[in-house]
Each structure stands twice: as structure tokens, then as C-alpha cells.
Amino acid sequence: MAKRDYYEVLEVSRDSSDSELKKAFRVLARKNHPDKNPDDPDAENRFKEIQEAYAVLSNPQQRRSYDAYGHESPGGNPFGSGGFQGVNISMDDLFSGGFDSVFSQFFGGDATTGRRSSRGNDVLIRHSIDMETAMLGGDTELEVKLLIICEACEGRAAASPDGVKTCGTCSGQGQVTQNRKIGPFIQQMVTECPECSGTGRKITDPCSACRGEGREKKKQTIRFSIPAGISDGTRMRMGGRGEPIRGGGGSPGDLYIQVHIDDHDWYERDGSDLLMALPLGYPELLLGASVSLPHIDGKEISIDIPAGSIPGDTLEVKGRGFPRPRGRGRGNITVLLKLYVPTKLSKNVKKQIEALREEIGIDLDSVEDLVREEAKSRRRTR
Numbered sequence: 001m002a003k004r005d006y007y008e009v010l011e012v013s014r015d016s017s018d019s020e021l022k023k024a025f026r027v028l029a030r031k032n033h034p035d036k037n038p039d040d041p042d043a044e045n046r047f048k049e050i051q052e053a054y055a056v057l058s059n060p061q062q063r064r065s066y067d068a069y070g071h072e073s074p075g076g077n078p079f080g081s082g083g084f085q086g087v088n089i090s091m092d093d094l095f096s097g098g099f100d101s102v103f104s105q106f107f108g109g110d111a112t113t114g115r116r117s118s119r120g121n122d123v124l125i126r127h128s129i130d131m132e133t134a135m136l137g138g139d140t141e142l143e144v145k146l147l148i149i150c151e152a153c154e155g156r157a158a159a160s161p162d163g164v165k166t167c168g169t170c171s172g173q174g175q176v177t178q179n180r181k182i183g184p185f186i187q188q189m190v191t192e193c194p195e196c197s198g199t200g201r202k203i204t205d206p207c208s209a210c211r212g213e214g215r216e217k218k219k220q221t222i223r224f225s226i227p228a229g230i231s232d233g234t235r236m237r238m239g240g241r242g243e244p245i246r247g248g249g250g251s252p253g254d255l256y257i258q259v260h261i262d263d264h265d266w267y268e269r270d271g272s273d274l275l276m277a278l279p280l281g282y283p284e285l286l287l288g289a290s291v292s293l294p295h296i297d298g299k300e301i302s303i304d305i306p307a308g309s310i311p312g313d314t315l316e317v318k319g320r321g322f323p324r325p326r327g328r329g330r331g332n333i334t335v336l337l338k339l340y341v342p343t344k345l346s347k348n349v350k351k352q353i354e355a356l357r358e359e360i361g362i363d364l365d366s367v368e369d370l371v372r373e374e375a376k377s378r379r380r381t382r
Helices: 006-010 018-032 043-057 060-069 091-096 131-136 282-287 347-360 364-380
Strands: 123-129 138-149 164-166 175-182 185-192 201-203 215-226 235-238 255-261 268-270 273-280 289-294 300-305 314-317 333-339
Touching: 006 018, 006 043, 018 043, 043 060, 123 138, 131 138, 131 255, 215 235, 215 255, 273 289, 282 333, 300 314, 300 333
Parallel strands: 123 255, 273 333
Antiparallel strands: 138 215, 164 201, 175 185, 235 255, 268 273, 289 300, 314 333
């Protein structure tokens, strides 16, 4: 499928200002955010397309290149051979406007000035929880090793303030300008200074504790809350708890905790609903029964099996599933009835069953008629 025009994606004109681009992105991103459209399988792709368009058009250099060449830029895909992979932006970011620093990292500079990003990298931690915690929510904590600002040098990377000098290659700007000839054109590119790695500084007396990094890895206790009804794969954001910038300055990135929900002993989850199979003997299916089972929420569930049930029938327990989004009650439990067939029977039990065969069994000589009636019944219910 052909790639859509970035301006068309953001529903703006080609002469739109930076503020108009940002406003359009916020409106469309809120409307198409996957969290707001949990039942729409295409929402994630639309959201990613909107992100990609804004990432390019909000960067002055990339926008000029796109205006000149469209998607066929001489420099190739601006996001590398793998293409645009998307970024993690929460609904809170979209309402607060705290998303420009995320896009600034794609091209090694700020989204509006082209300067090196003044924000550290984001960190992703994967955390497993049981289904009970996923249903009820609760507070939890993790101990993990994270990069933090070096306590010995307070992040400057040098043993003393005198050990930090201005980089002579970029004159402390952290970036250098290069000219590249593309056909009859000269393209001017601003790139990270290779001498100081974009910091604008040279360390002449490195801190021995962090070896001139300005940051060190230490065990941290992360406390956070699991919301009731959380979905598998959800990422929770903790602003400012990510990596600090190497050599100090700027602000730390964000910490994301991705939740994995462990399998339950008998339930499977489908959105806000739960599914389970209930094996029963022939007497319970034929005569009916009542079964009680412990439930994830700590209370028992009672399942009434009507007399004359058959394997494959489903029953529904209302309002005992997972909490629905935005406080719309709870989902249901669907119970699939299955026939339990014992594999070991005593001779006495076999004789009793044999005696009942004439009462409750079928005439195998007329099985052809029964198969035909069954086929007609299925067609009537289509």
C-alpha cells in the first residue's frame, strides 16, 4: 500500500506553522490512541502513522527534505532500514504536551531547533503479575539496577569543576555543520560533534567513581500501583525515572514498566470477560447440578447446570469478569460444558451401565436417521 502524504495524515496544509502541526497531532493522536480504542484493531497502525508524520514534519531539517523530495529522499529512510517503529506516548502526555522531547531523539536533536536532545534515554522494565493482581489492582515495588546521576561528581563526569573544558571542535555547541553534495544541490547537515559526543565539553580529569560518565548504575526501589483490570502488555510510565544524560545536564528520560499477566490455573481472559471449561460426568449433565469454585476476586462462584445439558453448551455468569474500562462494570464468565469420561471402571460399575444401556442408550441400527436429523437441525440454526 502506497505511503500517504504526511500533511494529509495530519490533515494540515503544507504551509502550516509549528504550532498548527502540534495542535493537529494532539487532536488526532488523542482520537486514535490505542488506549481510547481498545476494540479497534486498526487504531495502533493509525496512531503509528500519525506519529511518523509528526516526527518528520516537526523537525525543520527533515521537513525541508520531505518538502523537496517527498518519501523518496536521497538520504534514504530517515528512520533507518527498519523504518519507523513508533514511540510510547500516553494519554497523559497528549493532554500535558510532554511529547516533543520523545520525538526529538529520532534525529539527534530537538524537534524545533535541531540541537542535540537534552533528555536522557527511556528505560523499559518487564514485570510479571498474577491474574488476581491484574483483576483487583494494588501497590507493588521492584528492586532494579538503574543508571542514576553519579553521587561523587554530581553528574559533571569530572573529579572537580576544573576538569571540565569546552570542546574545541564544536566550540561548546555539541554539533558541527557538514555540507553534502546531492546531484546539483548542496545539502547542509547539522550533526552531533564526534569529538565530545554532543555534550559540548571535554573531560580532562575524569571522575574515578563513574569513570567520566557522570552517571552510575545502582539498585533502586521502584514503587507503583497496578490499576484494577490492567491488560497484558500495558506499559505504565514514570516520568523522569529513566536514564540521566551522559556527562550531566538536561533531564532524565522516562521509566516504562511493561506488565505481563501470568496464566491462571483454569481461566483464560478475553478482554473484560473470562473463559473456562467445566468437565462434568454424564449424570450431572443429564440430571443437572450446582458447582461452586473459588474465584480470582476471593469470592466463590456458583454455576447451576440445567438438566439435559449436553457437551458444548455454554453458560454465563454475569458481572464476575474483569473490570471494564472507564468504570463500566465488570465483564462476564463464559463456562463451556465438557463431558468427563472416566478411563477406569470396575466390573460392577460396567454391569450397572450395561443394564442402563437399553433405557438411555440409542438404537445403533437407526443411527443413520439420527445423523440425518442432526444435520437438519444444524442447518436450521445457521
